Amino acid sequence: MGDYSVTVLPGDGVGPEVTEQALEVLLTVADLYRHKLTIHHRLAGLASIAAEGVAISEATMQTCAESDAILFGAIGSLPAHERRNATVKPEQALFRLRKDFQFFANLRPIRPSRSLYSASPLKPSYLEGTDLIFVRELSAGLYYGHLESVPGKPSEIRRTERGEEAIDTLLYTEQEIERVVRAAFDIAVARRRLVTSVDKANVLSSSILWRRIVERVAVDYPAVTYEHILVDACAMYLVRDPSRFDVIVTENLFGDILTDQASMLTGSIGMIPSASLGVRRSQAGTFGLFEPIHGSAPDIEGQDKANPVAAILSAAMLLRHSLGLHEEALAVEAAVEEVIQDGYRTVDIQEEGAKVVGTREMGKRITAALRRP
Numbered sequence: 159m160g161d162y163s164v165t166v167l168p169g170d171g172v173g174p175e176v177t178e179q180a181l182e183v184l185l186t187v188a189d190l191y192r193h194k195l196t197i198h199h200r201l202a203g204l205a206s207i208a209a210e211g212v213a214i215s216e217a218t219m220q221t222c223a224e225s226d227a228i229l230f231g232a233i234g235s236l237p238a239h240e241r242r243n244a245t246v247k248p249e250q251a252l253f254r255l256r257k258d259f260q261f262f263a264n265l266r267p268i269r270p271s272r273s274l275y276s277a278s279p280l281k282p283s284y285l286e287g288t289d290l291i292f293v294r295e296l297s298a299g300l301y302y303g304h305l306e307s308v309p310g311k312p313s314e315i316r317r318t319e320r321g322e323e324a325i326d327t328l329l330y331t332e333q334e335i336e337r338v339v340r341a342a343f344d345i346a347v348a349r350r351r352l353v354t355s356v357d358k359a360n361v362l363s364s365s366i367l368w369r370r371i372v373e374r375v376a377v378d379y380p381a382v383t384y385e386h387i388l389v390d391a392c393a394m395y396l397v398r399d400p401s402r403f404d405v406i407v408t409e410n411l412f413g414d415i416l417t418d419q420a421s422m423l424t425g426s427i428g429m430i431p432s433a434s435l436g437v438r439r440s441q442a443g444t445f446g447l448f449e450p451i452h453g454s455a456p457d458i459e460g461q462d463k464a465n466p467v468a469a470i471l472s473a474a475m476l477l478r479h480s481l482g483l484h485e486e487a488l489a490v491e492a493a494v495e496e497v498i499q500d501g502y503r504t505v506d507i508q509e510e511g512a513k514v515v516g517t518r519e520m521g522k523r524i525t526a527a528l529r530r531p
């Protein structure tokens with residue numbers, strides 16, 4: 159029996175709806191295995207801006223720092239054009255969490271369930287055997303050019319004599335590349351031992367450095383096969399032959415885009431969880447942030463339509479990676495699979511003959527299916 163603490167940041171839009179279900183699962187599994195779980199509920203994103211004027215407060219950052227893990231929903235719900243000129247943006251909460259806690263490795267597993275093959279736009283024959291994991295670099299690259307901590311590396315729109323111009327900076331240090339590449343090779347050792355490094359080395363300097371560092375790291379992993387592929391070709395292979403991949407490692411923006419695309423192999427973006435990990439150890443694992451890869455889904459907010467599976471599987475990743483509770487994580491994953499096999503579907507994965515249920519009922523059924531193996 160362990161004693162753990164988790165900070166919960168439900169965020170905006172469907173964030174609170176799916177996080178409520180994930181939290182119920184987490185509390186139930188903790189109960190089942192007799193662990194003590196202390197939950198700190200805090201605000202992030204628009205919810206925090208409305209209440210405290212900032213996307214995430216110092217006090218909330220401190221609470222996160224004192225926890226074993228962070229369970230995150232989603233942030234941001236206004237259409238981007240409505241808040242284009244706002245200086246305080248909900249996304250800043252994520253950037254702050256990722257940068258301050260150095261969450262450099264973002265794991266996004268894509269493993270289509272056989273029971274959901276017909277929910278995917280791809281034919282089942284293309285999906286068979288697909289089991290891959292993205293390791294997306296998360297704390298550097300284009301996303302961070304705007305930070306004052308990177309002087310002279312701007313991200314801005316500026317006026318010139320010829321009109322406006324815009325600039326973003328894609329900066330990677332060799333240390334930032336090496337640590338995420340190493341994380342990918344470490345993961346591959348325990349899987350099918352194939353790393354695919356995705357870049358745009360035919361154009362970008364940052365990708366040329368990235369490739370060099372992959373070559374250097376690979377020397378330490380003689381049992382792992384690796385390949386380099388260009389990001390545009392990767393987008394094509396993900397649809398043509400997804401089962402060829404095992405571990406895909408790539409920089410921040412490429413990883414953001416490719417993972418939303420790859421989510422459709424499972425039928426919906428509402429199915430894909432993620433773990434954002436750094437170097438800090440928690441009492442039995444690695445301190446991390448766990449969230450679905452989807453956003454606040456303003457188009458379905460408040461309608462009990464969001465698929466809670468991505469959030470629930472993120473809770474499973476939290477159990478595994480930050481609390482070191484492997485059996486408990488498997489119990490959550492088995493409960494999700496059981497409910498799907500029983501034919502329950504949220505609208506995003508609905509198929510002919512399926513029993514379509516809302517966010518709450520899907521969550522309730524998964525909670526009810528939890529048992530100790």
Ligand SMILES: NC(=O)c1ccc[n+]([C@@H]2O[C@H](COP(=O)([O-])OP(=O)(O)OC[C@H]3O[C@@H](n4cnc5c(N)ncnc54)[C@H](O)[C@@H]3O)[C@@H](O)[C@H]2O)c1
Binds near residue numbers: 232452458466
């Ligand atoms: N990590 C995060 O918090 C995160 C991630 C992505 C986007 N965002 C933010 O979310 C807002 C909306 O962005 P967007 O519309 O481009 O992306 P989105 O992921 O919110 O939604 C894209 C589409 O997927 C659907 N969808 C998303 N999650 C779903 C779920 N659980 N079940 C069923 N359908 C689901 C939505 O209804 C929508 O049609 C933006 O402000 C964006 O910045 C936040």
Ligand SMILES: CC(C)[C@H](C(=O)O)[C@@H](O)C(=O)O
Binds near residue numbers: 414451
């Ligand atoms: C909200 C946004 C900044 C974020 C990202 O691009 O990293 C999201 O799309 C994600 O995938 O977590």
Ligand SMILES: [Mg+2]
Binds near residue numbers: 414415418451
């Ligand atoms: Mg994204």
